[in-house]
Structures are given as C-alpha cells and as structure tokens.
Amino acid sequence: MAGLISIFASILFSNPQKQKLNLEEKFFFNVVGYPDIKKLLSKSIVSKEPIHILLTGPPSSSKTVFLLEMLDSLEDTYYVDAVGASGPGLMQHLFRNDTKYLLIDEIDKMKKSDQAVLLNVMETGILSETKLKNKTSQKKMKLWIFATSNDVERLSGPLRSRFMELHLDEYILEEFIEIARRLLKKQYQLDTAISEKIGYSVWNKMKSKDIRDVIKIAKLVKTSSDVDWLIEVQNKYRKKNSRMT
The missing domain is CATH 1.10.8 (Helicase, Ruva Protein; domain 3)
Structure with a gap:
C-alpha cells in the first residue's frame, strides 16, 4: 500500500501539469466533470495527515460515484452505506482492521451516538468503544473520512465542522x-x-x-x-x- 501511495504522490505532485490531470481523470474516470474536486480529493488521499471531506447536494449528483471510485482504486478502504449500516458493526470493523480510508455514504443517516464516535476519532485520532461492565477499548489510528450527505442539517454541528464541505449540483x-x-x-x-x-x-x-x-x-x-x-x-x-x- 505504501508503494502504491508513494507512486501516486510522486506523479500527482510532479511538475508537468498534464501528468497530474491525466492521473486525476484516470483515478475518477467514472465521474463526469468536477476537475477541481478530483484534484482536491487526489491531494487529500496522499496527504501525510488525515483530511476529512464531505460531499453534499441532491441525490442526483456525483457524490456516491466519487466514493465508489475511491473504493475501487484504494487499498485499506472501508465503504459504509449509513442507511442500512449499524454503528456497532462499523466500530467492530475499525477495531479489527487497519483501515485508512473510511467512505460513508449518506452520513446524515447515522445515529447521533455513532456520529459522536467518529468525531472523537477525527479530533483525537483515538477510536473508543465502551463494552460490557464499562470496559473501554481504544485504538490509535490515522483515519481519512470521505462522506456524502443529502441533508447536512442532520449532522451534529461539531462533526460537520471537522469536514471540508463541498456542494455538488444535480446531474443533467x-x-x-x-x-x-x-x-x-x-x-x-x-x-x-x-x-x-x-x-x-x-x-x-x-x-x-x-x-x-x-x-x-x-x-x-x-x-x-x-x-x-x-x-x-x-x-x-x-x-x-x-x-x-
């Protein structure tokens, strides 16, 4: 994985502008338009420190396609459709696996308690879970979160503030x-x-x-x-x- 990201970064940040654009188009080939967002996401992926990006807008935009492209192209990635996912299931996966990129579709559908867990990871880099008899499990991790939302008002204010928020318009x-x-x-x-x-x-x-x-x-x-x-x-x-x- 380190080798893949290293190659990705060396090409992305090299001087020739044509190389950068070609890589971004290849990485997000199935997304029509949005060259600036493709560039921003590409830079975020290879950033040394976690970057969290929230794609907002109506259902008929490219939000989900962006996530699917990252899921298809990156290793150490976990995709969650928040509509049908359970918070405990997500936490269990993160504890058991070395996930680097967490992709959450419709994050606004997550329960407030699950949003609070994500907020803690984003703020401290520590994943915490309280189990039976008040025993707490913790795991240090660097986690990049890329999410989509149809209704950002359903997100807690503190969680929303941790994201770089980008609004996408409806398809034609x-x-x-x-x-x-x-x-x-x-x-x-x-x-x-x-x-x-x-x-x-x-x-x-x-x-x-x-x-x-x-x-x-x-x-x-x-x-x-x-x-x-x-x-x-x-x-x-x-x-x-x-x-x-």
Missing part, C-alpha cells in the same frame, strides 16, 4: 447517461448501447436520478430487452407498493 440527463456508460463498462463490461439505455431508462422511465438504480439494473441484464423488462417490473411493483402504503 446527458451527464447521467455518460456516468452510466463509464461505470457499467468498467464494472460489468456492458457494451455502450446497453449501458446508455439503462441510464436513459432509469432517468426517464423509473423517474430516478440515483446512480444506485443504474447499478441494480446492470447486475441483472445482458440484453436490451432485459432492460425493458426489468424497468417494467420495477415500475409495476413500485406503483403497487405505493398504493398499499
């Missing part, structure tokens, strides 16, 4: 389709036509701007007709469920 259709094309070719080796159709169908037929829906569809399709069928099933039972609630 053309950007969404381009992200789908790049992401699905890289992760699932889907051809351009099917990838673009998934992006278009999720946006226009499912009325979703969430890249996660693109990934869900991609995992189950091989042909263009598969896309049509799966979108139809999704819409049919989404409507049925909404009527029942």
